Amino acid sequence: MIKYLLLILALVSLPLFGQISQTLKGSVVDSESQYPLIGAKLVLISSDSSVILRNMTDLDGLYNFQNVPIGKYELTASYISYLNTSNTVTVNSGRESIVNVKLNEDIVTTEEVNIIGKKVGQVNNEMATISARQFSVEETERYAGSRGDPARMASNFAGVQGADDSRNDIVVRGNSPIGLLWKVEGIDLPNPNHFATSGSTGGPVAILNNKILANSDFFMSAFPADYGNSISGVFDLRLRNGNPDKHEFTGQFGFLGTEVLAEGPINRDKRSSYLVMGRYSTLSIFQAMNIRIGTDAVPTYGDGAVKLSFPLKKGGHIGVFAIGGASDIAIKISDQKEISEEAFGEGDRDQYFGTAMGVLGVSYKKPISRNTFFKATIAQTYDQQRSRHDFLERSIDTSIVGGVESYEIRTDSIYQLMGYKFQTYKTALYASVNHKVNNRNIIRAGINVDGYLMKNVDSALDVSHTYFIKRHDFEGYSALIQPFVQYKWKINERMDFTAGVHSQYYSLSDSWSYVEPRLGWQLRLKNGNQFSAGAGLHSQMQPTYQYTYQQVDTDGDLRRLNEDMDFTKSFHSALGYQKNFKNSLTLKTEVYYQHLYNIPVNMYSSSFSLINQGSGFQRFFPDELVNEGTGRNYGVELTLQKYFNKSFYFLATGSLFESKYKGSDGVERNTDFNGNYAVNFLAGKEFKINDRNMISAGFKVTAAGGRRYGYVDVTQTEINSELVFKDSLFNTRQFKDYFRLDLKLTYVLNTEKLTHEIGLDLVNILNTENILALSYAPSLTDPTAEPIAQRYQLGFLPIFYYKIDFSFSKKNYKN
Template identity: 80%
Template sequence: MIRYFLMLLCYIPLVVIGQISQTVKGDIVDAESKYPLIGARVTLISSDSSRILNSTSDLDGFYRFENVPIGKYAIVATYSSYLKSSQNIVINSGKESIIQIELQEDVITTEAVDIVGRKAGDINNDMAMISARQFSVEETNRYAGSRGDPARMASNFAGVQGADDSRNDIVVRGNSPIGLLWKVEGIDLPNPNHFAVSGSTGGPVAILNNKILGNSDFFMSAFPADYGNSISGVFDLKLRKGNTDKHEFTGQFGFLGTEVMAEGPINRENRSSYLVMGRYSTLSIFQAMNIRIGTDAVPTYGDGAFKLSFPLKKGGHLGFFGIGGASDIAIKISDQTEVSEEAFGEGDRDQYFGTAMGVFGITYKKPLSMNTYFKATVAQTYDQQRSHHDFLERSIDSSVVNGETQYKIRTDSIYQLMGYKFKTYKTALYTSINHKINKRHIIRGGLNVDGYYINNQDSALNVAHTEFTTRHNYEGFSALIQPFIQYKWRVNENMGFTAGIHSQYFSLSDSWSYAEPRLGWKWNVGNGNELSAGAGLHSQMQPTYQYTYQRVDSEGNARRLNEDMDFTRSFHSAIGYQKRFKNALTIKTELYYQHLYNIPVDTYASSFSLINQGSGFQRFFPDELVNEGTGRNYGAELTIQKYFNKSFYFLATGSLFESKYKGSDNIERNTDFNGNYAVNFLAGKEFKINEKNMISAGIKVTAAGGKRYGYVDVDETVLNNELVFKDSLFNTRQFKDYFRLDIKLTYVLNTEKLTHEIGLDLVNLLNTRNILALSYAPNLIDPSAEPIAKRYQLGFLPIFYYKIDFSFNRRNKVSN
């Protein structure tokens, strides 16, 4: 595969006549009030310092550079009585570079010390003091093995586990992925992944596309009061705006999808813009063309997103945005006639599964004054999961051919086993006001209101397959209300302190969390050294479908067993140290402790706890639960990172941790997510052929502790036609450690108006056989054999793509 990749490069012309240039532009605003800064100075410095260009912002805070030769630059912004901002950018020929800059007001203006406010890796929400990472599309898009998936990119951060090739669940510091909150423009998102199972936040393929994202924030603990309904982490996504001057297009063809994106001006005079994109699964396209791809269970999925941006007078902004996707798959075991190990895995049913999600929103932003900023978002979201299973009664035909016994599987009968459709419509409102009292004191207050319309229907055959039972039959409304207030005190130029209160109420279960305090502290000791600490109380509602599960008694009366479940709650604490060196090198370490309580567990003594739910493709059907379970997570993390600077980057992360819990039997056990350690090493290097051509190579190595599991109760497994583990020995065993090596190769060719990019991601290059899980696998040849099989993760997978960026309506203006 590598040989063919290199051969392809030989057919692409490596020399283009003439110097290629591009436009760099953006806005400069006050970090707190978002008020445009007039007359701010912006400087572009080439990586070799041979070229220095200057510009200033206009009455709307807008700056612009024309005819900038392509390459790597540092962009530096300065403004009187504000701290300097500096970041690195890469300029290509196919798309203009749009860089939004926020400057922070200087507490004590001084000419003697050059203090930089915004540095590489700094997050957008400066109320966060600890356990927060910037999700930079420019940086993370270089990571090998990430497949263009924001969740898989984030799994490289210290404290985040990504040792499941089948899904992109984000496991933060040993917490269930249920605890993660996805947000965009202040609104809580439904699960933004294809083939999303109810009660989960991950999936095998992301609906989100990194091409529409700006730099976003990822929180892992003790996050500010802005964020609620999460006990694990928050992924706060920012959607970028389209180009305001010219129309630009991106097309990409690859193994994971064929996609197109367009952006450009709606009205150049008022700088309004559009951005729209769509993607469809490439394998489905091959199937429609009758091209055999080795399997009949072809996943079909499509997704899209858009953002319309309309600037208003005096820094105001009106935006419309949308994200959505749908997916389907049919796994038909009844079509299999050959005997193989794969034929036995979940080999008693045909499965049909589909999902859909979408969000449409309107956001309004307005600086009310030089010190006050208002933001409001109204959105409608929708998510749906639907499935039905057909049960197969099968047998084996045998024959002797040339003295050897050959077996064929025969399907004798098919009948429906179960079916469900879960639909949730949500109307969401987010509003906040940010007020800068003075240079030292900033306060932010706001409100989140989510109104849910839930329609859950589900029925299945009983264990004896004699009659159907209704497990969900609910239609109704509920509301989640979350007010918050957050305060920041800039004690001096080197120290900041934050305090906040978050509260929430969920009407379906009548659950209250009256006051959740949040505290944060950061001290820039000097010489690049920084200390930080944080603590807070957090709570989260349970997945909505768990409130609507019902059981019918002997008299035919239905009762929802868990509609009164309370919030799961957690106390977070963390301390950290960071050292910034020259040449974009940073070392960061954190220690943390989390106490989880109020976790739903069985009313009788058992090992069950909701703390272990949220990964995989299975729903669960519990008995009546009570909020009496506990858990604890503690550990240490280390990050050594050299941000992409000049032509090289690397990222090394490691975490040692424990994740324990107690069910209703009061016995402490390992959680499903207690791998004990996780290590990632990523590095990349760009090789410049000439001014227009570049090859880059990246490597990723991941090692992590194996998944936890227990001993199978064979008799109960046979009776229920699914795996049942012995309760007393739950999670007492562990699979062997996980290991994976990925390589990424990329070639970029810049022509006058086009940028070509060819990429090859070699996932699991060593074809390491990592165990995913045990599965129910009845053996038709030997019915007395234990119906258990090991299921393995992804083998070696080469993922290719070809991308092209181009534009038109370029304006020819004189360079600054």
Template identity: 60%
Template sequence: MKTILTVFFCAFVSILIAQPTQTVRGTVLDSESDFPIFGAQVIITLSDSSKLKTSTNDDGVFQFLDVPVGKYPLFIKSTIYENYGASVEVNSGRQTVLEIKIKERISEVEEVVIVAQKQGEVKNEMATVSAQQFSVEETERYAGSRGDPARMASNFAGVQGADDSRNDIVVRGNSPLGIVYKVEGIDIPNPSHFAISGSSGGPVSIINNKSLANSDFFMSAFPAEYGNSVSGIFDLKLRNGNSKQHEFTGQFGFLGTEVLAEGPLSKKSNASYLIMGRYSTLSLFQFMGIRIGTDAVPVYGDGAFKFNFPLKKGGQLSLWGMGGKSDIKILISEQTEYATDLYGEGDRDQYFGTGMAVGGITYKKSLSERTFLTTTFSASIDDQHSKHNYLIRSLDTTYNGGDPKVNIRVDSIYPIMGYSYKIARYSGMFSINHKIGKKHVIKAGLNADFFTFNMTDSVLNTAGTEFINRWDYKGQGGILIQPFFQWKYRITEKMDFTAGLHAQYYSFSNSLSPVEPRLGWKWNMKGNQKLFAGAGLHSQTQPYYTYTYHQFDASGNKVYHNKNMGFTKSVHSALGYEKNFKKGFQFKTEIYYQYLYEVPVTAQASSFSMINQGSGFARFFPDTLKNTGTGVNYGLELTLQKFFDKSFYILTTVSIYDSKYKGSDGVERNTSYNGLYTANILFGKEFKLGKKHTIGIGGKVTVAGGKRYGYINLPETSAQKELIFSDSLFNTRQFKDYFRADLKVSWKMNAKKSTHEIGLDLVNILNTRNVLGLAYAPDLGNPSKEPLAEKTQLGFLPIFYYRISFKLASGKKE
């Protein structure tokens, strides 16, 4: 019996201390033609300094079996291509699948030397300046980011996201209107729940980073293939599902309950699927009758999929899609106790909902070792709808032998406003890459979008006698055409030069930007140093709903004052320096200058400019506009980063900038996004506990200049029942500086066939009450009091999650 117990105990201990393993595999491709690279040597260096080695086959594929879980350096060596280095993380619950692109050497070399790691470099080979790689693995660790790609990107230098309620991306003082999201080469609608029409952000992202591969984020002077933006481009890449085995990831957390499944579609090919979905956890609690402290519960759900089919002779076909739907009811009429409402205006019930969906088909093919073709066709729908019911309320004071109790009584309720905006888009993209020798690469293509609009909006007039239509348009929304041409010249092994032309035409407004030059230059100097510069002309359409705002003339006919608005245009220029140190440290700095012109402003002299629109939850109602406004952004950015290669990372960014504009009154003012500075410090450390367990601790501190605001026009505010600011004093004041500290802790266990992770993201751990803005808030107890209140941002918010990943079935043989 003693012997049996000893054997059992030894077996049990061996299970506890045995290190789980997993497969690491991937594909190595030419960075400029996407052609598979044969014979490249792939090396993984394990913790004990032993090395795993293999070579890529005819399809550029490599594979390692039974790699112990952990984080290791991976190197690729080739006499024809430049050496490549990166870190690879191995977990037991899911295979590690990589797609690696490396650059061909200009000159032959006899000796191969491992060079410094190239972490952080963007995937687009035409980019030379103001670009940042969005690494899913890296940014997933950022405290306070809530799994939202937009909030993760707000940690980059030059990007401001100091608004707890939304994920708007403010790049170098520009409006969030200038941000364009792309998927598979196609512009997509705003990928956010509860998104106001015309904006590019919202409270919760529809995009789930678990469906993404590493992507690119551009902040200025972006390559010629990108257009219709004067601010920034988020070029998202959807990853393929695992083509070798079926895997499952499930997560339960404060922000949503989600599932992801992926695996092979056939045992005879490398076709794969990836399907995921998420539903709001708070609404699940409400459905189960669990009280969560508020009746204004956001209800939302979203999902994404990608089916990938490798074809004969190097072709690849993908079917993909993503979308989401959201609703919320803010019912002030159900409040009986007298208190200031925290969610919206205190004089109405609000019903608000949004929806977004996009799906497409993408075909890619290497026509030869030097030519690569990509084409995508897609369709999308974007929907926002709302209804407001106005409340006539009074106070009802009752006495119960002691202090008076003040209740609110609803005397009457009636509709005062409702709208519905729907935009359908049908898109096509074609591009072709071709290498001419080893020094020249050209890329040419075309993006085309066809729109249809269905927009209705009516509001009760101030007399309360009839409804007035402000939008009433149904029909074609025009065609947006964007051809481009790019050329890259590798002057030497260390120096690249890029040049390109972009053009843009929008038929609905008959707007044309015939020639938009783009230039870039990068010099890799000795000592792991780089100099880079870029410049370009960019243009952008206005929010589509603004084109169809109308009024009526004396004969009762519709007059579309803004249908012929032109593009907003901007000249970008930037100069930067980068230095890479040992152990993954990197320092980078950039200076930039941007001049915006032909910005829509009012025909009559005023402070209004489209340059200030795009954030918050309010629409705007454009009177007659003309393209005569201007703006200027300039600044300095500093980044010190330690990439997460083993167990520790740090990211410190500082941006000092100025953002000014002129409306039609000719007065220079601060833009609404001119905080003057922003700084972030992020850090994280992982501790290994044995061979299976990992504890992670991360933190973030953000400081930024306060938001701009002005003085209230009290008579107009009282008459319109919404905040109306004094025009001449617009943006003359500034709220106090923004400060927030976040902390994230996590525990991960790699079991034999599964990975478990529990995390707690403590957002605003010090409960700092940052000012969000002002709101219209009449005081029922004192009607003569100024009808406004100072709204604060999000307080302390603990966000928890539990995640599990495991193998579903054996799938295909390794």
């Protein structure tokens, strides 16, 4: 078999005659007002400098390079009284390349000053000064082990970790994943992941697909006043538009599913476009190949996205977008005849779990003048989580076969243990105005308004399994209102200062955060040295289902225990240094300190704190909570990155940190996410076989401190049929350190009309056993044994895909 594969590769890699070309196009606009820049100059230089092309923007700020030979290029844009900018772009035969450029106005218009306005890796939001990273789709999709998932790609940044291999929860600087905010086109998103547990922000599989994303922003601390309702980080996503000139298609078949994407013009003359994609996956192929993915159950899921783009005159734009997905899984322990360990399920029940989310929105953008830009988005979102657990009473039949004792599990009875269905409908409105007072002063003001309709129902058997307790029974409305104003002062050509104020109000709990100041500063010196600092106060509402949790009190009255919970608050501060070298090499370090307060904890003395929630597949049911908990995160981070240039990249990140908290007992403990250190090293290189063929290889090494845990209270665990830890010893132990090596191989073949790509992502190639957690696992063979088992992260997981890009039709263009 291998010799035939080598023969095929040898044949397709033979030198082919005839040069293949493609189109590179896009727009050039003012970064603040989004006003199109007419007559901007563009220079396109190939990586070996053998091809140099020039172009200019037209009356709509558009440019178009035709007949560009496929390969890697550096695109530089310039405009009088604006700072130059450069981008690395890839041109393939299967689809046109579209690069939209934003230029910053120069505040010193002299011939002697020569500053690059926006270097590779800088974020879209001009108000950001520190703890912000650009999420470049082209850069991050090369990362090994990322599975095409934006959240897993972001986990390679310094200060960012994934909670575990089975999920893509994002832990930012030791904070709970609950603190992360997902945004798209200005509005807050519900959890954009399949199998999303209530109150979480991650899941096993992302609904968002990097094929529909433009370059986006990721914030880790002290973010601008635009962003609220988050104390950890913000993932501000941008959706790309479809190609307005040519119909293009992408098909992908892979280990995790089948994807189809189509884009093209709706009306070429008006430059309107569509982009539609869908994906469906069942993982039964894993079972057929006898590869464990952490569960014997087979999850099914599907998702899709739509983006319709309608350009208006003078730079205006209307966009219609939709994103959604649904997922289901049945973990049926009752079907098992042999003793086994189930990673995601408990050993005494069948579990049925499903989720759904969706967003439908319309955005409007309009440069009112050369100095003022207006943006608004209105959207309807929906998310749902539903589950049912059936309790199993089982026994074991033993027999002697060939002198060997064997076991077979028998299910004696099944009855429902619990069930719930949480639904949230949200109408979201975002509006902002960006006004450039002059080339030194910029003001942005706006508001976010979210209106919620919640329908939460949940009941479960009591500990004795004799009657049901209704834990949630709520249907009602609430609103979250967030106005903000942000100011930027370009003190001189090398120094910026930002200041802003954010405010927010949540009606259900009548919570106010009147004034949240945000400050930022950045100094760019000669020779690529840059200093930055930032500070701000941030707040966040609690997971919505926690407000509707109810119990019968001592007087026999049914009441919602935590309806009056206040916002959790956090003060962020950070100081950074960056050194930009030649050849796209950057060294960056940051130190930070965060003080968290107003964290919900138990009324009575306890180690419990909401600061530890948000990862995994379990909800939590605390008693009445009060906002009296505290926490602190501090650390230092280092990043050495060579952005993809001349067919090679690497990224080395490291962080040393502490993440502590205090519950209502006043004892300072490690948070669940305090691993103390995390290190990533990624590298990759492309090997050009000839003008049409390319092979790339990359790897990733990750090492991190183990997860925190405590001592199990065996007696309470057996009574409650779930894991219960000793309160006084919570998080006093730590699992062994985490280690993983991933490898990614890709082969690309460009033909006259098609681009073929074959990829193999080898996750945990050494099959390292990393402990995930302890779980409740009663033994049927030895009832006297402690009902505790270690659960492990994913073992070796090979993920392959085949992708093809092609164009349906072609249109002749004029330069």
